[in-house]
Amino acid sequence: MTPIGYARLIAYGELHVTPPQRLAYASSSVNRRIDGESQILFPNSVAFDDTPVGHLEFALRHEGVNLGNHRCGVRFYRARRSHRPSARDADR
Numbered sequence: 001m002t003p004i005g006y007a008r009l010i011a012y013g014e015l016h017v018t019p020p021q022r023l024a025y026a027s028s029s030v031n032r033r034i035d036g037e038s039q040i041l042f043p044n045s046v047a048f049d050d051t052p053v054g055h056l057e058f059a060l061r062h063e064g065v066n067l068g069n070h071r072c073g074v075r076f077y078r079a080r081r082s083h084r085p086s087a088r089d090a091d092r
Contacts, residue, residue: 001025004042005059012052024063033062 003011007023024040034041040063048058 001027001041002044004046004048005055005063008055009052009059012055020063022063024059 002008002025003023004026005024006020007025009015010017010019022036022038022040024042026044026046027041028044030041031043033043042062046058048054
């Protein structure tokens with residue numbers, strides 16, 4: 001199973017947040033959404049971009065709003081942006 005949505009954002013960003021009660025995973029063993037007690041399974045065919053923004057869009061659409069994770073996600077995004085080399089740095 002592959003973590004998607006909030007589960008992927010938390011893992012990708014190494015965020016120290018309280019995870020949602022049920023994390024989402026893509027699985028080849030299902031052909032529709034399956035809601036379990038501790039996880040939500042989606043078929044591998046669920047279409048979304050495999051990027052932080054794509055996982056955030058997926059989470060909002062399929063897992064609901066989790067403001068704690070959004071706040072940390074914004075911090076992660078800003079930290080990543082501040083570490084990108086600028087065009088000025090490339091000329092040096």
